[in-house]
Structures are given as structure tokens and as C-alpha cells.
Amino acid sequence: MTSQPTATHAMTRLFKPLRQNLKYRLFLIFVLVISVPVLFFGFLSYKMSASAVQQDFIKYKSTIIEQISKNIDENINSLNRQSMAVYNNLEDVLPVLTTPSTEVDTRYLESYKRMDRYFQSVLQSNDRLDGITLVSMRGEVIYHADKQSGSATLMTVEQSPWFKEALDLRGFALLREPHVNEFIDVRANDRKPVLSIARAVIDLGTSKYAPSGVLLVDQNVNEIQRILENTATEQGEISIVLGESGEVVYANRSLSKEVVGQINELSGGKTANAFDYRLNGERMLTTFFESSAYKWKVISLIPYTQLQKKSLFLKKINLSLFIVLIVLAFVISIAFSHFITTPLKKLMVSFRSFQRGDFHTRIRVKGQNELSQIGNSFNVMVENTKKLIEQKYEMTLLRNQSELKALQNQINPHFLYNTLTSIKTVIDRKDHAHASIMVQHLSDLFRYNLSKRSALVPFSEELEQIRKYLSIQEFRFQDRFEVFYDIDEQVMSCRILRLTLQPIVENALYHGLEPKREKGEIRITAKAYDDCFYIYIHDTGMGIAPERIEEINAALEAGGGTESMDDGTDGAIGIANVNARIKYYFGDAFGLKITSAPLAGTTVKITLPNAKGANAS
Structure with missing residues (x-):
């Protein structure tokens, strides 16, 4: 019951000097006048600087992702160019594709050997290639060579959608997103996803340029991983490469299909190349770039905590500057309040002496400011008053x-x-x-x-x-x-x-x-x-x-x-x-x-x- 009066009394004692002493009021005003703008502009400066750092980082990251996408495009283009190598040995490839199994002769075997040597040299000279396959018009695998020493099975691919599509393209390249070639006989542990270019082999000797079969050039998906691993990443950054179908080509972190689908959908509806996404409750800066040639997307997700670390030094600088300015504000406020109130105190003392009848009191005046002018006026007033009183007694x-x-x-x-x-x-x-x-x-x-x-x-x-x-x-x-x-x-x-x-x-x-x-x-x-x-x-x-x-x-x-x-x-x-x-x-x-x-x-x-x-x- 007695705590409230005690607290009130304490507050009254605390604010009593503020009510009665002009010096304390001036001190408080000077501190507020200096510190409030400093605090406001310091906060504004930090926010603007942090925003500029974030925008610069987004531009930097967008440039990196765009370059990754271009590197992937160049890799696919290289694979596409390798698929054109079939036309450098067309005189051997066409007999192998078109000769029925019942008509195999010495000429066929010689063509097959020359073709095999050529494709083996292509595989050995290009470390990005993983395998080369020839498929006849009947969907039979006529030839296969790869770096895992796999062999073709008796399985036919005549009904496979990619095979039909490649034939329909009549010599133009078909990009197959990461898959496993089921018609290759290798151990289960050696079955690795590959990226393929399928192209119909056209007999340039005919007037109708009819297809004679399909060439399949494979590349291990790990080549895509190498492209991303050679790029600097931020701590906690998630990198994703999506094919045109929306399937994951590469990801450095396992994500659910639902999350991948959401990110793909959000990036598809954005005009800018950056947006926010919450992954497991954590806010992520998401940047992306879509290839114009193959419609693949390279996506990067970076926690905002990493961005905040980049602007942490700005916060430290602003905080240090604020502390220094506040200290200066206190010093300047004390000096100014003392400078202003000291003459007023002297004037008050002189007024009290004058009120008590002391006509000899004077104020020591320095400078030409308003307070000095009041002091001069006071001195003149006292002097005049003294003279009037003296005249009253000295002369009639x-x-x-x-x-x-x-x-x-x-x-x-x-x-x-x-x-x-x-x-x-x-x-x-x-x-x-x-x-x-x-x-x-x-x-x-x-x-x-x-x-x-x-x-x-x-x-x-x-x-x-x-x-x-x-x-x-x-x-x-x-x-x-x-x-x-x-x-x-x-x-x-x-x-x-x-x-x-x-x-x-x-x-x-x-x-x-x-x-x-x-x-x-x-x-x-x-x-x-x-x-x-x-x-x-x-x-x-x-x-x-x-x-x-x-x-x-x-x-x-x-x-x-x-x-x-x-x-x-x-x-x-x-x-x-x-x-x-x-x-x-x-x-x-x-x-x-x-x-x-x-x-x-x-x-x-x-x-x-x-x-x-x-x-x-």
C-alpha cells in the first residue's frame, strides 16, 4: 500500500530539477535536438545502405545464375555438336543401320569395324561423352558403346515416345532430360542417369532425305553438377536445375516434389528474377534464370540471415557513429546550457540585490549578444535609479x-x-x-x-x-x-x-x-x-x-x-x-x-x- 506514494515521491524528486532549473531544461532540449535527428538519420542510412547491399547482391547472384544457365546451354550445345559427328562417317553408319541381320556380309563387318573405331575415338577424345547408340528404324539397338563397357540388350525401343519424336524431327536434335537407358545391359549399381541428344540419321544420298535410324549421344548428369560446383556459393545456399518438364536435373539438397513444384510455379509467374519464398518457416531469397534455348531453369535459394550478415558491418558502423555523436551531444549540451544559464543566474542575483535596495550592484558584461544587452540595460537602469534617488536628496x-x-x-x-x-x-x-x-x-x-x-x-x-x-x-x-x-x-x-x-x-x-x-x-x-x-x-x-x-x-x-x-x-x-x-x-x-x-x-x-x-x- 505504501509503494505507490514512495514511487510517486521518487518521480517528483527526479523531475523537480527539470521544473525548477533552466539549465536542466536546456540540457535536455539540446540532447533531444541533437540525438533524435542523429538516431533517425542513422537508422535511415542503415536501412538504405542495407537495402543497397541486398539489391547489389541480388544483381550479383542473378548474374551468376545467368552465367550458370549459359554454361549449361553451352554444354548441351556441345553435346548437340557431337551428335553431328555421325555425318562424318555416314558411309559406314548407313550400311550398319540398313543391312538386315540375314544379309550380314564381309562388307557389313568392315563398315561396322570402321564405325566402331570412329565412335570409340570420339568417346575417348571427349571426356564429357558417356555413350553412343545407334537404333534402326525397327527400334532395334544396332550399336552401343559407353565408358562403363555396357552392352545392348535385345530390347526394342520402337514404341518409346522419344524414338518416335526423334524420327518425326527428321534430323533435328531432340534433348532428352535425365533418364536411365533401359536397353543397356550393365550392373544395377552402374546405372546412372544420363542426358541425351537423339537425332534421326538422314540418308543425304536420297532425294527425300528419309531417316535411316536414330543416333543417341549420352552424357552423364554429373557434368551438370560439375558446372555448379565450379561456381562460388553462399553458406546454406540451395541450388536447383529444372528441366523443361519441371523435373529436377540437379539439386544440392533433397527437396520434396511439392516444394519443387511450388518454386517452379512461382518462378513461372514472375516478371522479375527474384522473389521471397519460405522453406520450412525460413525466409529465403529466391533468384532464377530460364534458358531461352532449352527452357531449363537454374534456381538459387539463399537464407536472408546470410544477407543480414553482409550488412552487419553497416550496423556496427552506424551504431559506433551514433554512440560517438551521443557523447558529443552530451558534451555540447552541457557546454551550451552552461553558456546560456550562467549570465541569467548572474542577472537574477543582481535583480535580487537590486530588489533589496542595493543600488551599487552591477552585472559584468561580456560580448554583444542579447543577454549582454540586457545586462547593459540593467546596469543603466540601476545607475539611473541610483542617480534619481541621489537627486531626490541632493537637489530640489x-x-x-x-x-x-x-x-x-x-x-x-x-x-x-x-x-x-x-x-x-x-x-x-x-x-x-x-x-x-x-x-x-x-x-x-x-x-x-x-x-x-x-x-x-x-x-x-x-x-x-x-x-x-x-x-x-x-x-x-x-x-x-x-x-x-x-x-x-x-x-x-x-x-x-x-x-x-x-x-x-x-x-x-x-x-x-x-x-x-x-x-x-x-x-x-x-x-x-x-x-x-x-x-x-x-x-x-x-x-x-x-x-x-x-x-x-x-x-x-x-x-x-x-x-x-x-x-x-x-x-x-x-x-x-x-x-x-x-x-x-x-x-x-x-x-x-x-x-x-x-x-x-x-x-x-x-x-x-x-x-x-x-x-x-
Whole structure:
């Protein structure tokens, strides 16, 4: 019962640094960013390489099998050419075939002897030949010679299908697939399968080229085996040679007729010369080639485990490379996370010191990156704050000038607090790329705010800063609002007080749009008419109650400061500050006016003089 809370507590302790420490988050992100692509592309590379190795092997094996088939064809062609040797001694062969047994004479015997010597010399000069047989038109074996010293029996082959077919071919060769010549009298142990070419012997002296008998030239089937044995094979490879009838001519492994029939049938229906076949549950790569001359098939079956061994070295290389890259990823991730978080830690320590009232704290700045710019801005902010406090005690300013500086100081910390809150929200979502952009924009806003130039700036410059501010807020609010601009080109050079737009836009976001669940809009319009320059900031937010609008507008018209509009919300303070500054610089004829209604949005109208050359310090 206590194991589950213990496990939960352990997981909480494990992920606690990840939730609280930016360094661990960055480290994890860098590791994932580097290792995931490496793993993906490594796996993809291995698969593609292994596939290429397999395809190359299939091409290689197909070439080998095709060459084996051609060697077998050449062997059969050689046997066919040997069968033509009968026509070199036709003057002796024809008398032996055509002389009846009752008419045997001295001339017959002399022809028989010369023919026998000739056929014996042919047998002895060609080690591929196993036997030569002559059969008369009556199917009687007239002559037989072989290397096993066998002799012909009295058996007739007149009714044998091959004999009739050979006669019908009238001199063309008939290939007989491996068989045993039953008409040869040898011991049972010496009866070996032979491959034969049967050819009708044609009497070229007659006009009709009539057959006089049949010549049978035999070759031991072992010659086919020698052809395959002289070819390199893979471990576990099964080699098969099938005749045109589908019968096995040669196989280096005993296979059932059912398996052979399946392989033959599958190879017959394939357009490619390779396919998969499962033999006893083992996946086999099957390649084949069919002879175009004799329709024989040479088939090879190789276990896929042998192919996998060929690509094993690729797997080892990819695995080694992956391990090296992962180690590098860890090292680089640690270095980068340390590089990024160390300045942030220093900035956090300085902020805490500043929060405690230490105005002597400074950040040591190196480089020109965004974090360095924030550090510089922080140092300038602390220095300026220190100077303002010192000035408060060391010198007395005019009342209006003191009020202006006090109003500016109220705006800046308020903006800083809200912006840093937005950046923290984005960082909590682990969106570090966008956080970096927000930090850059914040740095630019700090530089703009703390610039020692005049208080009046071109409207284009103020508008650019408000775009950056809204860009920061868009990251936080996640597309919960859209911004539209309607700006006359002629007002871009008009002068405006620094930080006039930002408090109003901020108020529209946080008090107008944020409480509203639906997606909202902010519209910024700037127009110039005669001597006045008007800016309208409209939001589609929650709106303000009519009685409250009357109070705010009355206070703005009277030029009241923050005290007269302080209702406990930052929004009222920001609007009052902007209104007071405008009236101080340009007079009571200018300032802010608000129109609103509950759930109908709010519009803030800013009236300024249309003075493009105005300047104030």
C-alpha cells in the first residue's frame, strides 16, 4: 500500500530539477535536438545502405545464375555438336543401320569395324561423352558403346515416345532430360542417369532425305553438377536445375516434389528474377534464370540471415557513429546550457540585490549578444535609479519637472514587471526560441526607454517600439488577439512623447482582452487633421461601465494625476500618467479621452499637436 506514494515521491524528486532549473531544461532540449535527428538519420542510412547491399547482391547472384544457365546451354550445345559427328562417317553408319541381320556380309563387318573405331575415338577424345547408340528404324539397338563397357540388350525401343519424336524431327536434335537407358545391359549399381541428344540419321544420298535410324549421344548428369560446383556459393545456399518438364536435373539438397513444384510455379509467374519464398518457416531469397534455348531453369535459394550478415558491418558502423555523436551531444549540451544559464543566474542575483535596495550592484558584461544587452540595460537602469534617488536628496527641482520624472518612474517599473512576467510564461512553456526573441525586444525597449535623447521622438519610432511590445505579448497570449494598423504616412514624422502608447496598449491587453475568453482585436489608428494629430487605440475587450467612464474622463479633462484616478488598478494609473505628461508638455487642450461600453470594447483617443518639428528636453 505504501509503494505507490514512495514511487510517486521518487518521480517528483527526479523531475523537480527539470521544473525548477533552466539549465536542466536546456540540457535536455539540446540532447533531444541533437540525438533524435542523429538516431533517425542513422537508422535511415542503415536501412538504405542495407537495402543497397541486398539489391547489389541480388544483381550479383542473378548474374551468376545467368552465367550458370549459359554454361549449361553451352554444354548441351556441345553435346548437340557431337551428335553431328555421325555425318562424318555416314558411309559406314548407313550400311550398319540398313543391312538386315540375314544379309550380314564381309562388307557389313568392315563398315561396322570402321564405325566402331570412329565412335570409340570420339568417346575417348571427349571426356564429357558417356555413350553412343545407334537404333534402326525397327527400334532395334544396332550399336552401343559407353565408358562403363555396357552392352545392348535385345530390347526394342520402337514404341518409346522419344524414338518416335526423334524420327518425326527428321534430323533435328531432340534433348532428352535425365533418364536411365533401359536397353543397356550393365550392373544395377552402374546405372546412372544420363542426358541425351537423339537425332534421326538422314540418308543425304536420297532425294527425300528419309531417316535411316536414330543416333543417341549420352552424357552423364554429373557434368551438370560439375558446372555448379565450379561456381562460388553462399553458406546454406540451395541450388536447383529444372528441366523443361519441371523435373529436377540437379539439386544440392533433397527437396520434396511439392516444394519443387511450388518454386517452379512461382518462378513461372514472375516478371522479375527474384522473389521471397519460405522453406520450412525460413525466409529465403529466391533468384532464377530460364534458358531461352532449352527452357531449363537454374534456381538459387539463399537464407536472408546470410544477407543480414553482409550488412552487419553497416550496423556496427552506424551504431559506433551514433554512440560517438551521443557523447558529443552530451558534451555540447552541457557546454551550451552552461553558456546560456550562467549570465541569467548572474542577472537574477543582481535583480535580487537590486530588489533589496542595493543600488551599487552591477552585472559584468561580456560580448554583444542579447543577454549582454540586457545586462547593459540593467546596469543603466540601476545607475539611473541610483542617480534619481541621489537627486531626490541632493537637489530640489521645479514642481512640474519633479512631477514629470516621478510619473516616468511609475511607468517603467510597471512595464518591466508585466514584460518579465510574460517572458517567464513563455519560458515555462519551454519555448526558448521565442523567449530569446522576447528578450531581444525587451532589450530594445530598455534602450529606447533609457535613452538620454529628448523626451519627444518621431511617431514612427514610438510605433516601432509598440510593435516590439505587442510582439512580446503575442508570444505570451498565444494568438488570443490580433493587431491592425491604420496609419497615415504623413504622421510618421510627427512628434510624440516617449512611452505614450505603451501604457494604453498594455491596459487594453490586461484589462480589456485578457479577461475575455474569445479572441480579441486591437486597432491602432493615426490621422492628422489641420493642426491636430489624433491617435485611436481600440480594443474589443470587456469594456467599462458608463458611470466609471464619466469619472475617468472627468479626471482626465481636469488634468488630474495618479492620485485623482487611483482605483486600485494599474490601468488607471498608466492612463493618468500619459494624460498628465501630455498636458504638461503641450497644454490643457491636448490629452486623452475614453469611450467604452460593457462588452463592447474600449477606445482611447489621444489628441496631440500636429508639430513635426517640435522638440523639448
